Amino acid sequence: MTRRPTLPGASELFRRTASPAVPEDVAPTRRGTGREKHPTKITVYVSDEELLALEHARLDLRAGHGLAVDRGRVVREAVAIVLDDLEALGEDSLLVRRLRER
Template sequence: MNRRPSLPGAAELFRLTSAAPAEVSSVSSDEVAPQQRRGSGRTKHTTKITVYVSDEELMALEQARLLLRGSHGLGVDRGRVVREAIAIVLDDLETHGDASLLVRRLREQ
């Protein structure tokens, strides 16, 4: 009698957990308004980056998270706030190019 537990193999541990991305339509951009980016929300993320922030930036991010929860009833984590902010900034850059908030602020530095 074997007393060792049966453990899953690597294939079960590292399998894909989300569906494949939808097919891109062949409609020209003149016929359809550009699709707005969205943060990825609560999903398993496969890629990680490390971003260093100051103590003040981290405190502001945490205060924003608490404001979203307390005043708006949105229980989100800091990562979700950051992903949504990135989506907003990238949409603005794509839409407004040289006049985007990101370009203007980076030029100020």
């Protein structure tokens, strides 16, 4: 029998203890997944300008808002927002309107 104490793991130490208070009518139904292992991968090709804009957004989130997130997290949140908008507004959603412009 070992006399070593059992210590909590990192996931227990850094887990969220309370969810932020968000009004029901504002809360989206979908959320981008956070920092976790993802079982599925897709490849998306972007232009140099799009990649630079994404990196600028990531840096702005860090410097201006105190949110240290990676580009994947930004993209997953953006996808969740667009899918919620499509589900809620259908024909009038931003995605449908922008895709029709092209």
